[in-house]
Amino acid sequence: MPSDDGTEAEFHARISTHILDTVSGEPARDVYVRLERRDSEGWRTIGEGRTDDDGRLRYRVPTHEWQAGGYRLFFYVEPYLGEGCFFPEVTVGFHVRDPERKYHVPLLLSNFGYTTYRGS
Template identity: 45%
Template sequence: MNRLQHIRGHMLADKNMNIATTLPSPLTTHVLNTAQGVPGANMTISLHRLNPISSEWYLLTTGITNDDGRCPGLITKESFIAGVYKMHFETGKYWDALGETCFYPYVEVIFTISDPSQKYHVPLLLSRFSYSTYRGS
């Protein structure tokens, strides 16, 4: 019986972890590989916030895009405060994994959050030699 309880504990931990990572984030992204017309899956993204006093970037979280090119659970509502943020997309490693070369080894999108009660969506449209982004809804 102890073995079953041990396995059950792992299953509940996994279930709780999935629930935590699917909580709505006030900041979302969606990577789209426009060259191939597919989501940008398996791309590493890191989120940073600028310290206004020291002018240093602080790493808040790191994630990997899912099969749909999204990275759920980037930041919690409690951690999302006004300030300057940076999303760092590992585009070079993404293209390497696809057996392709690219011009931009990474993309950094820097933006200002003035009202953290709003939702912000920062998509990245990507090809091997170009990218674009915008504030989505």
């Protein structure tokens, strides 16, 4: 993303996710995922995209947006799982305490449940 002076802005690529369909054992492809940060006015979108063929998504977050604080990933999984799923969307909230560290938030997914954890 160009900055005001026309140069390439500095980005942190320290947040990623991976969605695995635990029923099929395959990556969940083309799932919409939104990254939000909490500030004084509430939640604000700072990144969004779709998982790739390996079920992964890495965000390019501008340095000024990636700081200690509250974040959440919103996974819109119903189009992937189908109308018969119990959880049409999954929201995972987490805290970034050290913005210099890598944060990987995987999602293990099925029609009737999900699991997440802090990965590396």
